[in-house]
Amino acid sequence: MLRVPVHKIQPGMILARPVPLPSDPFRYLLQRDIEIPMDLVPRLKQLGILEVWVRHRDLEFLEEIIDEELSDRQREVYMNVRRNFESIMHDSNTELDMVNFQQSISELFTFLKKTSCPDILLQKLDAFDNYLMSHSTNTCYLALLLGMKLERYLIDQRRHKTARDAKDLHLLALGCLLHDIGKMQISKKILHKPGKLTDEEMAEMQRHPNYGYDMVKGSMPAPATQIVLNHHQRFNGTGYPKRTDYKTSAELPAPADRQIPIFSRIAIMADIYDAATTRRCYSEAKPPVQVLHEMRTWCRGFFDPVVEEAFYRTVPAFPIGQIVTLSDGVEAVVVDFNPDYPVRPKVQCLRTPDGRRFEHPALEEIDLALHIDLEIVSVDGTDVRPYMASQESAESVLALV
Numbered sequence: 001m002l003r004v005p006v007h008k009i010q011p012g013m014i015l016a017r018p019v020p021l022p023s024d025p026f027r028y029l030l031q032r033d034i035e036i037p038m039d040l041v042p043r044l045k046q047l048g049i050l051e052v053w054v055r056h057r058d059l060e061f062l063e064e065i066i067d068e069e070l071s072d073r074q075r076e077v078y079m080n081v082r083r084n085f086e087s088i089m090h091d092s093n094t095e096l097d098m099v100n101f102q103q104s105i106s107e108l109f110t111f112l113k114k115t116s117c118p119d120i121l122l123q124k125l126d127a128f129d130n131y132l133m134s135h136s137t138n139t140c141y142l143a144l145l146l147g148m149k150l151e152r153y154l155i156d157q158r159r160h161k162t163a164r165d166a167k168d169l170h171l172l173a174l175g176c177l178l179h180d181i182g183k184m185q186i187s188k189k190i191l192h193k194p195g196k197l198t199d200e201e202m203a204e205m206q207r208h209p210n211y212g213y214d215m216v217k218g219s220m221p222a223p224a225t226q227i228v229l230n231h232h233q234r235f236n237g238t239g240y241p242k243r244t245d246y247k248t249s250a251e252l253p254a255p256a257d258r259q260i261p262i263f264s265r266i267a268i269m270a271d272i273y274d275a276a277t278t279r280r281c282y283s284e285a286k287p288p289v290q291v292l293h294e295m296r297t298w299c300r301g302f303f304d305p306v307v308e309e310a311f312y313r314t315v316p317a318f319p320i321g322q323i324v325t326l327s328d329g330v331e332a333v334v335v336d337f338n339p340d341y342p343v344r345p346k347v348q349c350l351r352t353p354d355g356r357r358f359e360h361p362a363l364e365e366i367d368l369a370l371h372i373d374l375e376i377v378s379v380d381g382t383d384v385r386p387y388m389a390s391q392e393s394a395e396s397v398l399a400l401v
């Protein structure tokens with residue numbers, strides 16, 4: 001199967017996965033195995049659905065790699081968050097439903113642990129109609145994947161705990177799920193403003209970690225509440241909120257480096273990545289390769305280097321199933337991720353430069369890590385070359401000169 005951007009859907013394409021309804025993810029807008037009706041394509045766009053999975057004769061093996069159970073687990077987390085957040089919106093006295101959150105997090109975590117290579121699954125929740133809730137779910141999921149890669153570091157950084165407790169990720173997931181809950185107290189006018197925020201509006205927006213912390217502090221343990229308070233703290237000390245001296249109320253500098261709890265150092269990466277790869281009222285969704293480039297360049301210094309290294313080895317610049325164009329003009333599909341060469345995945349050729357299909361069984365697989373004369377140049381018509389150099393590994397760059 002292939003990931004096909006909605007605007008590239010063509011007559012005759014058959015769905016390999018159902019398309020859930022963004023307003024009710026347990027109901028399907030379109031079932032699997034049906035031909036996508038062309039008159040429904042504008043509706044898909046309108047609903048914010050960016051891509052669909054379609055069948056492809058020579059790529060059936062991807063259907064086994066990309067496990068559907070992941071989407072089910074993610075949807076359950078999302079629905080729990082949504083039910084609870086919506087009742088809080090209607091009645092501010094409603095309590096956070098920690099028991100349900102913990103249960104759906106546990107199911108997602110158990111699923112990820114039993115999967116032999118969970119990062120190959122890396123895919124965000126389908127398009128859902130509420131940004132705060134889907135962003136919370138995605139941040140929780142990404143942080144879990146990242147935390148699983150960082151077990152040893154967690155044991156080192158949380159020395160006051162036994163090794164078993166230090167690498168327990170339930171509270172990381174819970175804190176990430178609720179990291180932006182303080183945004184429920186920010187006015188919709190500011191939250192959904194399409195243009196640039198004024199200084200006052202920005203100051204109010206930056207209070208959401210404090211608002212959130214006040215909402216959760218009595219109801220969950222400190223490692224999780226600290227994420228709500230500290231998920232915008234940057235490793236180089238340029239984050240927010242600033243601290244205040246509780247005796248004098250004087251402003252203290254924001255924490256930096258290892259003063260920031262390790263779970264928050266993980267949360268900030270998952271948070272920034274998900275926000276940038278999602279469509280918002282003020283910006284379009286950016287492709288992963290662009291976001292990863294921006295995180296490596298514009299956000300230099302924001303992240304704990306150990307967490308950062310693990311992140312780039314977890315999140316693929318080109319997701320499996322994505323269609324890309326190579327520098328020789330061939331259209332290909334990404335079939336694997338190589339953490340040592342993040343922008344040089346394995347691909348399988350689909351079409352020749354003049355648009356002819358590679359005929360079965362002559363589909364050619366190319367490992368771009370071994371073919372340094374070839375590279376990915378565009379994704380869905382977007383030139384990605386400006387984003388590549390920052391992500392080439394030292395070895396492959398050296399090999400090119």
Ligand SMILES: [Fe+2]
Pocket residue numbers: 179180208231232
């Ligand atoms: Fe936030």
Ligand SMILES: [Fe+2]
Pocket residue numbers: 135139179180271275
């Ligand atoms: Fe966030």
